[in-house]
Amino acid sequence: GAPASLRVISSTGEASNAEDYRWLMESTGVPVIEYCGGTEIGGGYVTATVVEPAVPARFTTPTLGLDFVLLDEDGMSGDTGEVFLVPPSIGLSTELLNRDHHRIYYDGVPAWSRQLRRHGDQMRRDGSGRYQALGRVDDTMNLGGIKVSSADLESALSVVDGIGEVAAIGSPPPGGGPERLVLFVVPDPAVEVTTEEVLTKAQSAIRVRLNPLFKVHDVVFVGSLPRTASQKVMRRTLRAEYDR
Incomplete structure (x- = not known):
């Protein structure tokens, strides 16, 4: 079992494996809080919380102060697609070292009711409204x-x-x-x-x-x-x- 001082485990950085996290939660008796974001946004854009049931490898809500939409290849919103952030939000970068900030984050972004910002993650929203990370868009293949x-x-x-x-x-x-x-x-x-x-x-x-x-x-x-x-x-x- 887990030490009494262990209240919660946090995970970020890469799409996680549900079976691994189910084992971890069952072994320790504490929730694994998923958190996903990026250096260029100063934190996370989607997370799980300690006040909702913990589901392995799932996020439950956009983070406070930031929203996003999932768009498919045709620029239509849906339950699976590329993550586009909805500015403004504290922490969003305004320039990149040795790279074109506007080209990376804004060129070719689908038209929307508000200016969107490309993030590059791919997400799936399940029937209960929870989100699953599918990796980066460039990690998708056609087999x-x-x-x-x-x-x-x-x-x-x-x-x-x-x-x-x-x-x-x-x-x-x-x-x-x-x-x-x-x-x-x-x-x-x-x-x-x-x-x-x-x-x-x-x-x-x-x-x-x-x-x-x-x-x-x-x-x-x-x-x-x-x-x-x-x-x-x-x-x-x-x-x-x-x-x-």
């Missing part, structure tokens, strides 16, 4: 005509024996064509496996837990996954490395 997020794939692979950490990317074949599913895997040091064995197990897990149409093209073993200072997995770096 066989079906769009799927890296977060969904990595969640399905969390049960695979021999996988310590995993990052899923979509990689086009040389010359273009449908994206191929590539897995960068940090092997579990307690389990001795080959890339072929992990590929077979991963394919089985995806078939059962996600979609039988998704095929694993390749498995690459790595010593660690590249991360930002805030511990977000840099899938774009992995994609560039694989496509070289």
Whole structure:
């Protein structure tokens, strides 16, 4: 059990795994409060709270003083889409070091009743109104005509024996064509496996837990996954490395 002084656990930085957090809450008896934001907004834009039931890997409300909308590729609001912030809000950046602030956050943003600001996260709102992080928009891939997020794939692979950490990317074949599913895997040091064995197990897990149409093209073993200072997995770096 948890020490008596432990009242709450906070989590941020990367799309979380519901099974991991369910285990953590059951083991400690305290809620895991999800919190998602960014350095450039001075904090978070969506969070869970201590006054609502804790649901693993879910947020319950926009943070105080900031609102957002979810827009699909056609700029229509819905229950799944890219996060666009609704300014103004204390903490929003006004410039970027060595980059064009307006181009990054405002160019090409869909027209709305108010000026929106691009954030880049992808979220899903479930039937109860709670939010689930699906990773970054550039972490979404198209497999066989079906769009799927890296977060969904990595969640399905969390049960695979021999996988310590995993990052899923979509990689086009040389010359273009449908994206191929590539897995960068940090092997579990307690389990001795080959890339072929992990590929077979991963394919089985995806078939059962996600979609039988998704095929694993390749498995690459790595010593660690590249991360930002805030511990977000840099899938774009992995994609560039694989496509070289």
